[in-house]
Amino acid sequence: xxxxxxxxxxxxxxxxxxxxxxxxxxxxxxxxxxxxxxxxxxxxxxxxxxxxxxxxxxxxxxxxxxxxxxxxxxxxxxxxxxxxxxxxxxxxxxxxxxxxxxxxxxxxxxxxxxxxxxxxxxxxxxxxxxxxxxxxxxxxxxxxxxxxxxxxxxxxxxxxxxxxxxxxxxxxxxxxxxxxxxxxxxxxxxxxxxxxxxxxxxxxxxxxxxxxxxxxxxxxxxxxxxxxxxxxxxxxxxxxxxxxxxxxxxxxxxxxxxxxxxxxxxxxxxxxxxxxxxxxxxxxxxxxxxxxxxxxxxxxxxxxxxxxxxxxxxxxxxxxxxxxxxxxxxxxxxxxxxxxxxxxxxxxxxxxxxxxxxxxxxxxxxxxxxxxxxxxxxxxxxxxxxxxxxxxxxxxxxxxxxxxxxxxxxxxxxxxxxxxxxxxxxxxxxxxxxxxxxxxxxxxxxxxxxxxxxxxxxxxxxxxxxxxxxxxxxxxxxxxxxxxxxxxxxxxxxxxxxxxxxxxxxxxxxxxxxxxxxxxxxxxxxxxxxxxxxxxxxxxxxxxxxxxxxxxxxxxxxxxxxxxxxxxxxxxxxxxxxxxxxxxxxxxxxxxxxxxxxxxxxxxxxxxxxxxxxxxxxxxxxxxxxxxxxxxxxxxxxxxxxxxxxxxxxxxxxxxxxxxxxxxxxxxxxxxxxxxxxxxxxxxxxxxxxxxxxxxxxxxxxxxxxxxxxxxxxxxxx
Ligand code: DGJ
Numbered sequence: 001x002x003x004x005x006x007x008x009x010x011x012x013x014x015x016x017x018x019x020x021x022x023x024x025x026x027x028x029x030x031x032x033x034x035x036x037x038x039x040x041x042x043x044x045x046x047x048x049x050x051x052x053x054x055x056x057x058x059x060x061x062x063x064x065x066x067x068x069x070x071x072x073x074x075x076x077x078x079x080x081x082x083x084x085x086x087x088x089x090x091x092x093x094x095x096x097x098x099x100x101x102x103x104x105x106x107x108x109x110x111x112x113x114x115x116x117x118x119x120x121x122x123x124x125x126x127x128x129x130x131x132x133x134x135x136x137x138x139x140x141x142x143x144x145x146x147x148x149x150x151x152x153x154x155x156x157x158x159x160x161x162x163x164x165x166x167x168x169x170x171x172x173x174x175x176x177x178x179x180x181x182x183x184x185x186x187x188x189x190x191x192x193x194x195x196x197x198x199x200x201x202x203x204x205x206x207x208x209x210x211x212x213x214x215x216x217x218x219x220x221x222x223x224x225x226x227x228x229x230x231x232x233x234x235x236x237x238x239x240x241x242x243x244x245x246x247x248x249x250x251x252x253x254x255x256x257x258x259x260x261x262x263x264x265x266x267x268x269x270x271x272x273x274x275x276x277x278x279x280x281x282x283x284x285x286x287x288x289x290x291x292x293x294x295x296x297x298x299x300x301x302x303x304x305x306x307x308x309x310x311x312x313x314x315x316x317x318x319x320x321x322x323x324x325x326x327x328x329x330x331x332x333x334x335x336x337x338x339x340x341x342x343x344x345x346x347x348x349x350x351x352x353x354x355x356x357x358x359x360x361x362x363x364x365x366x367x368x369x370x371x372x373x374x375x376x377x378x379x380x381x382x383x384x385x386x387x388x389x390x391x392x393x394x395x396x397x398x399x400x401x402x403x404x405x406x407x408x409x410x411x412x413x414x415x416x417x418x419x420x421x422x423x424x425x426x427x428x429x430x431x432x433x434x435x436x437x438x439x440x441x442x443x444x445x446x447x448x449x450x451x452x453x454x455x456x457x458x459x460x461x462x463x464x465x466x467x468x469x470x471x472x473x474x475x476x477x478x479x480x481x482x483x484x485x486x487x488x489x490x491x492x493x494x495x496x497x498x499x500x501x502x503x504x505x506x507x508x509x510x511x512x513x514x515x516x517x518x519x520x521x522x523x524x525x526x527x528x529x530x531x532x533x534x535x536x537x538x539x540x541x542x543x544x545x546x547x548x549x550x551x552x553x554x555x556x557x558x559x560x561x562x563x564x565x566x567x568x569x570x571x572x573x574x575x576x577x578x579x580x581x582x583x584x585x586x587x588x589x590x591x592x593x594x595x596x597x598x599x600x601x602x603x604x605x606x607x608x609x610x611x612x613x614x615x616x617x618x619x620x621x622x623x624x625x626x627x628x629x630x631x632x633x634x635x636x637x638x639x640x641x642x643x644x645x646x647x648x649x650x651x652x653x654x655x656x657x658x659x660x661x662x663x664x665x666x667x668x669x670x671x672x673x674x675x676x677x678x679x680x681x682x683x684x685x686x687x688x689x690x691x692x693x694x695x696x697x698x699x700x701x702x703x704x705x706x707x708x709x710x711x712x713x714x715x716x717x718x
Contacts, residue, residue, distance in 0.1 A: 025060055026102055028113050028130045029053055030137040033281045035130070035163075036060060037070055037115070043098045045070045045117065047164050052283070066250065068164040071117060071126055071143065073097055074157060081194065081244050081254055085157030087263075088122050089149045095119050097126055109300060110134030123148035128161070136296035138280045145272040154480070155264040159256040160233065160277040166250050167227075171216035172243060173286075175544050176209040180532035182513040183210050183544030185622065187220055190245050198240035198258045202467025202483055203398065203430050203490075204514040211239045211517050212548045214286050215253070223287045223617055224660075230282070230289035231255060232548055234519030235275035237487035238262070261470065263480040278518055286547060287660075291614050294550035298612065302521045302553055303498065303506070309526065309552060309611060310390065310458065310505065311600060313338060314582040316346035317533070317559040321357050323348065324372045328380060332387035334585040337593075339600040342390040342458055344580075345380065349373060349393070354403045360427045363399045364406030366445050381455045392458025397445040398490065399428045399465060413438050415482070416469040425465040426511075433489030434482060435474035443496045450501060460528070463510040494523035507555055516545065526553045526578055533559040533582070535573040536646050536708065539627050542577055543620065551631070552611040557582040558596075565708040567592040568676055569644075571599045572710035575674070576629055576642045578611065579603050594677045602673050606714065609633045609640050616660035619703075621646060626703045632661040636692070639668070639715040643702030656699030659715075662692030666717045670700065674712040683711065689718055 026037040026045075036049035038060075047068040054060060073095030074082040086095045097117040104113045115128040127144040141161045147153050170190040174197055177184040188195075197209050205211040212232035214221045221228050231253070233239050238258035245251050255277040266272050280296075282289035298305040313335035319327060328345060335343040348369075351362025355369050362369075368376040375382075377393065384391035400407050400414050402424075407414065414429040416422050422429070431438050450456055472482045497504070508515045509528035516527055527549075530541045538556065545554050556577035558570045567588060574580065579600070585593055603610070613631035618641075621627040625648045630641040643657055662668065667689050672681035684701050695715070702711055 023061070024099060024102070026104070026113060026115065027060075028111070028132050028139065029134075030110060030132050030139065031134045032137045033139070035139065036063070038063075038065070039099045040065055043120075044096070045099045045115065047162075050163060050165070050281070066164065066166065068250075068252075070162065071097055071128060071159075072162060073119070080246050080252065081242050082157055083159035083162045083254060083256075084126065084145065085155065085259075086122075086124060087154040087156065089151050089153065092122075095122065095124060097124075107131070124153075133296050133300065136280075136299065137282075137292045138278060138296040140276050140278045142276045143274045145266070145274075146270065147266065148268055150268065152265045152267045155266055155272060157256070157259055158264065158272060158274055159254045160274040161255065163229075163253045163279075164250060165217060165253070167217040169218055170243070170245065170251050171220040173214040173216070173221050174209060175212060175547070178208060179512055179514075180530060180537075182206070182516075182530045182532070182541050184540060185544050185547075187216075190243055190251065192245050192247070195243045196240060198238070198260070200238050200258060200260050201514070202237060202470070202486060203463050203465065204510040205233075205236055205239055205517045206510075206514045207466065210544075211235065213241055214289070214547065215243075222285045223620070224285045226283075226285050228282050228286045228289050229253075229279060230286065230293055230548065231277060231279040232293075232518055233275055233277055234517050235487065236490060236515055236517055236520045238483050239275075257484060260483075261480070262483045264484060265478050265481055275519060287617055290547050290617075293548060294615060297518065297521070297550055298552060301518050302550075303523055303525045304503070305552070306612075307525070308607060309578050310341035311339075311603065312342040312344045312392065312458070312580045313340050314344040314346055314460075314557060314580060316394075317557075317561075317582040318584040321348035325375060325379065325383070329383050329387070331584075332384050332389055332391075335389045336387050337585065337597075338581060339597050339604075340389065340581065342392050343384050343387070344392040344394070344458060344460060346394040346460065347396070347462070349377070351404070353405050354401065361401050361403035363396060363401040363428050364404035366395065366397070366449070377449065377453045377456070381453050385455060390457035391455065392460065393449065393456060394460040394462060395445060395449070396462040396464060397442045398431050398433060398463055400431055401428050412473040413441070415467055415472055415486075417471045418473070420469070423468050425468050428465050429469070430465055430467045430486075432472050432474050432486065433493070434472055434485035435489070438474075439489050439492050443493045446497050447500065450504070458505050458507070460507045460509055461524070463515060465511075491519070494520065498523045513541070513545070516549070521553060526555050528555045529577070532561070533557055534562040535565050535570045536562065538573050539621050539644055539646065542573075543617070543622075543627065546577075546615060546617070546629070550611070551577045551615065554578055555580060559583050560587065568595055568599075568674065569708045569710045571596060572642065572674055572712050573644065575599060575603050575712065576610070591677050595674070599674050602712070606638070606640050609638045613639070614661055618657055618660065625649065625652065628657045628702055630659060630661070636661070636663040636666060637717040641700070641702065641711075641713040641715065643711040643713070645704050645706055645709040647707055648703075648705045650705070652705050654701065654703045654705065657702040658697065658699035659692075659695040662696055662715070663717070664691065664693040664696065666692050668692060668695060668715040668717055670695075671714045671716070672711055673714050683713065
């Protein structure tokens with residue numbers, strides 16, 4: 001008997017070893033990081049490693065499995081948050097995915113990996129996609145869910161991916177806030193249980209929290225050292241990041257569309273594609289992580305990411321709704337006088353039966369208002385041409401005011417409840433973008449403006465209201481699909497606009513910076529970061545957004561908010577991102593105007609360094625009463641340093657600003673620019689030639705104890 005038992009034991013062992021040796025290993029690698037996935041004897045796929053690239057392939061088999069299933073289904077053996085949740089046709093809520101096959105190929109970016117999984121009981125297929133950008137050290141991942149059950153299945157979880165960590169401590173940096181308080185940074189240690197960052201706004205990703213995060217492994221996130229995961233979801237709607245620390249201290253990170261009120265009905269033979277989760281892992285702090293994300297974004301993701309950007313003058317903060325053709329003509333001349341490329345006409349130019357003279361009426365009726373603009377939009381394009389600037393226009397095409405001809409004609413195009421009093425956010429409703437007819441109408445707005453007004457060079461595309469009164473007349477009994485199909489409908493329109501107008505620059509806006517995600521940026525060249533243009537507040541907002549987005553996409557305008565701050569300070573703050581103005585020039589003195597002209601000229605000259613260079617965040621406004629950032633171009637021949645004093649204390653001790661990213665062996669001429677007319681720089685090293693070594697070790701006296709003071713310093717290799 002004992003012999004028989006031993007024989008059975010040996011056979012089982014041999015069988016297990018055989019299966020073990022057949023384990024499939026999938027390495028998803030950039031030049032620096034790799035994610036290793038392996039099958040186990042149960043035929044399922046597990047994450048076995050995520051970190052620095054491993055040198056010896058043979059040792060991979062030695063890594064112990066933690067039982068971290070790559071795309072965990074709900075209802076089987078795991079007690080924590082799953083990636084996938086399905087109600088099958090028979091009401092069963094359990095899904096277990098088994099590895100089927102995978103392909104990996106080299107592409108220009110790096111490698112593309114596709115992994116096929118299948119449930120062994122139900123006809124459910126999941127395909128996992130990973131695109132690894134070798135040089136930029138960024139990985140982008142998303143998943144496709146499809147099935148062949150008889151009737152529609154209901155998805156109640158549909159994560160983009162899942163990542164696991166096993167570190168001593170985890171520190172999460174989130175970017176929360178509100179309207180006019182975007183991307184404020186705060187950190188906390190994650191302990192047992194869940195921390196969820198999510199939004200339920202429908203038409204945009206953000207308002208109270210942004211769709212990105214930083215995760216410090218073992219220690220809080222630091223600028224230039226430590227392990228940091230920087231992650232973001234490309235989804236212009238409800239998102240949810242789940243960070244769950246389990247009973248043994250492991251962390252799982254689950255980026256996903258927020259399943260809130262979104263049990264999704266998926267028909268047989270159709271595919272549910274999740275948004276892309278984009279991440280980078282750095283061992284040298286958030287500074288390096290940002291630089292990697294920025295260069296990836298410019299190179300691969302953002303519309304015209306490698307192209308230049310137009311400086312502009314906007315009229316919103318200057319005139320609000322109160323303008324006519326003559327006033328706009330003055331603004332265009334002012335734009336020319338300032339030296340910017342484009343004049344941008346904001347809200348208030350349309351509606352006749354219900355004129356858009358305030359935010360109560362007119363949204364939906366995209367005809368030029370005859371009383372204000374007798375010669376229509378084409379008259380304005382021509383006027384701008386005469387003034388010598390380009391012309392751009394504001395639209396908010398996904399929205400409708402109940403006081404509009406559009407609403408009178410198509411009340412069923414608006415998302416609103418049939419059986420309750422309607423709640424209005426900014427007196428408007430969101431159009432139902434899940435309805436293909438509405439998509440056609442929205443595309444038609446842009447298309448008609450472009451076709452009828454040759455020379456129209458730019459759009460500011462706003463989206464002021466979150467979705468309220470959640471009910472789609474179009475989707476009827478499939479209301480669980482509304483939040484998701486709405487966003488997909490928005491993308492259908494964005495795609496059509498990009499296909500027909502591939503070179504058209506567009507600014508994305510959402511009542512400030514609430515649309516701030518990398519999926520929408522495939523279709524937009526830039527976004528409006530915040531309605532808060534107080535320069536001190538802006539420094540924090542820009543510091544926050546710059547963690548994830550390159551300066552090139554962050555629109556920063558000089559306005560009259562906080563007019564106690566000098567025009568120079570306001571302009572220098574806007575000059576560290578994509579510079580624009582939203583101010584009447586008559587409000588400036590002769591000196592201020594002269595200063596602005598020179599600042600615009602300097603900006604244009606230095607644009608390749610500021611907008612395409614590497615960003616180094618030197619001094620954080622969260623740490624002291626000052627802030628400093630610098631940009632260095634790729635060949636380290638030119639750098640621009642921005643130093644800001646916020647509200648320094650009396651007699652405060654000032655520390656030199658140590659520079660980063662220069663070539664230690666090169667010599668750089670130090671020159672403060674953007675000085676007020678007639679003013680001489682009092683920078684102690686003005687016009688000196690100093691080595692990169694010195695500048696990075698000793699630094700420059702960039703700060704002062706003056707309230708809201710700024711310095712812009714150009715460094716040129718000799
Ligand atoms: C909100 C935007 O953030 C502002 O810049 C401006 O365009 C207004 N909408 C116009 O209504």
